[in-house]
Amino acid sequence: MTKEKTYEPKPYSNPYLVGLSLGLVLLAAFLIMGRGLGASGAVSTAVAVGVSKVAPEHASQNNFYKEYLGDEAANPFKDWLVFQILGVIVGGFISGMLTHRVKVTVEKGPNISVRNRLILAFVGGGFIGFGAKMARGCMSGQALTGGAFLNLGSWAAMMAIFAAAYGVAYFVRRQWL
Amino acid sequence: MMPYFKFDYFSVDFSLVIAFVIGIAFGFVLERGGFGNARILAAQFYFSNMRVLKVMFTAIITAAIGLFYFTWMGWLDLSLVYTTDTFLIPQIIGGAFLGIGFIVGGYCPGTSFVSASTGRIDGMVYILGIFFGIFVFGETLPLFESFFNSTPMGRVTLNEFFGLSHGLTLFLVVLMALGAFAAAEWGEKIMAKKNGRGAE
Numbered sequence: 340m341t342k343e344k345t346y347e348p349k350p351y352s353n354p355y356l357v358g359l360s361l362g363l364v365l366l367a368a369f370l371i372m373g374r375g376l377g378a379s380g381a382v383s384t385a386v387a388v389g390v391s392k393v394a395p396e397h398a399s400q401n402n403f404y405k406e407y408l409g410d411e412a413a414n415p416f417k418d419w420l421v422f423q424i425l426g427v428i429v430g431g432f433i434s435g436m437l438t439h440r441v442k443v444t445v446e447k448g449p450n451i452s453v454r455n456r457l458i459l460a461f462v463g464g465g466f467i468g469f470g471a472k473m474a475r476g477c478m479s480g481q482a483l484t485g486g487a488f489l490n491l492g493s494w495a496a497m498m499a500i501f502a503a504a505y506g507v508a509y510f511v512r513r514q515w516l
Numbered sequence: 517m518m519p520y521f522k523f524d525y526f527s528v529d530f531s532l533v534i535a536f537v538i539g540i541a542f543g544f545v546l547e548r549g550g551f552g553n554a555r556i557l558a559a560q561f562y563f564s565n566m567r568v569l570k571v572m573f574t575a576i577i578t579a580a581i582g583l584f585y586f587t588w589m590g591w592l593d594l595s596l597v598y599t600t601d602t603f604l605i606p607q608i609i610g611g612a613f614l615g616i617g618f619i620v621g622g623y624c625p626g627t628s629f630v631s632a633s634t635g636r637i638d639g640m641v642y643i644l645g646i647f648f649g650i651f652v653f654g655e656t657l658p659l660f661e662s663f664f665n666s667t668p669m670g671r672v673t674l675n676e677f678f679g680l681s682h683g684l685t686l687f688l689v690v691l692m693a694l695g696a697f698a699a700a701e702w703g704e705k706i707m708a709k710k711n712g713r714g715a716e
Contacts, residue, residue: 351550354567355697358574360548364541365575366582371534373519374598376542378626379646386650402661403654422532424629426539431630433540434547443635446554446622460554460638463621464628464645465652470613471625472653473664475600477614478624479542481607483572485599487579489674489685492602496611503615508561511620515558 346439365487372419375484378427379471380420383407388415403472448515459514474499518592543630552630554622554638561619564707566700573693584686602669621645 351357368375387407391398398404408415435441447456471477474496476485482500485493517523521531549571550556559565586592618624621642623631628646631639657664675685 351556351567352548354549354570355574357545357549358571359578361542361545361571361575362578362582364538364545365579367541368538369579369583369597370518370520370586370592372521372531372538373596376538376626378624378629379650382625382643382646383650386647386654390651390654401654401657403657417528417532419531419535422535423539423542426536426541427543427546427626427629428539428633429536430540430543430545431547431552432543432633434544435552435630435634438547440547440552441634443637445638446631446636447638448555456638457641460621460623460642461645461648463617463619463623464642464647465649466613466617466645467621467623467625467642468617468646468649468651469653470610470615470617470649471646472610472650472657474607474610474614475603477626478572478618479626481600481611481614483575486572486576487583488597488599489580489682489689490599490602491669491672491674491677492600492604492607494674495602495604496607496614499608499611500615500618503612504561504619505615507616508558508619512562514620515555515622516562 348440348442349438361483362487365483369487374419375480375487376423377420377476377480377484378424379468379477379480380407381418381424382468383472384415384418384421448513450516451514456514459511518586519596522593522596542626543633546627546630547634551627552634552636552639554631554636557624557627558619558622562707563703564711566704569696569700573696577690577693580686580689584682587682599671602672603665604667604669606664606666617649 365376384407387398387404390404391408398408432441445453445456447453467477474481478500481493482497486497520526546552550567556565557568560568583592583594587594623639623642625646628639628642632643675682678685
């Protein structure tokens with residue numbers, strides 16, 4: 340605790356510099372691997388493996404789970420997106436430690452209880468999980484990666500993301516403002 | 517010739533090491549941007565802090581210009597870069613779900629992992645929500661599988677769709693991004709004046 344008192348969290352970096360860095364990371368993925376960034380794919384793999392462990396017959400009849408389980412010989416966790424998300428967890432933690440921003444807390448506005456904030460976090464995560472699969476990728480896979488590729492469907496999804504978020508923002512303003 | 521992996525410069529196993537390293541850089545940059553914090557992300561949708569737009573569009577045009585340049589120089593075979601096929605209507609509906617989840621939950625999937633690894637409990641709960649949402653999708657997909665596969669357009673880019681050259685499309689996208697940055701800077705100043713405090 341004394342450590343947190345001694346070191347103030349540093350301010351966040353310049354957004355254009357961050358964007359440039361993020362763009363170069365994405366470009367490196369394109370040039371080296373021929374594919375971009377993603378976050379929800381790793382969770383899909385975990386869900387598919389979980390379902391197939393509990394109900395193998397059921398999972399094998401579902402096109403969605405089948406896609407993430409891959410062929411039976413290979414371990415589904417030996418996957419580009421799975422290793423990438425493990426890296427994201429490590430990289431975020433390293434940056435947070437260097438800038439004294441690692442802190443056990445709940446991010447919320449002043450006008451909502453912790454319990455309600457956590458309920459909304461779960462509900463929001465549920466919408467995102469469902470939407471990420473319907474849109475064939477989340478903000479990382481569609482908006483960012485597909486956006487840079489100038490992919491038509493990705494740009495359509497990106498516009499829908501911003502439109503919906505602005506449209507709904509008013510109704511959840513008590514959570515943030 | 518790039519992409520290196522498609523020309524067998526290294527094995528699948530080594531590609532996982534690269535995935536991990538790229539992931540570290542991705543997570544590091546997201547945290548630097550303040551994206552491990554739901555309040556920073558949500559502020560985008562109340563016009564008080566436009567970081568999401570600035571970071572996202574700077575990243576998109578940086579990588580898009582890079583792709584164009586490497587292709588134009590003949591160093592990259594763009595046809596070997598993976599991108600998802602377009603299914604227009606389901607992707608728009610999916611995007612709407614993503615937008616709702618973003619403002620209700622405060623994160624997108626990538627940023628929620630950064631928030632969780634930097635101690636945010638709301639980020640951890642949010643990740644549980646993602647598991648649940650994907651599980652619901654998997655279980656209910658048989659009910660709307662024909663919709664999910666509707667309006668298939670294959671692998672199509674904005675330039676192909678609008679019948680413009682790659683370079684001109686990129687130029688228009690960059691112009692649009694610069695316009696958005698100017699609008700964002702202006703909007704933040706107005707909001708800061710209204711709220712009596714800075715954009716940060």
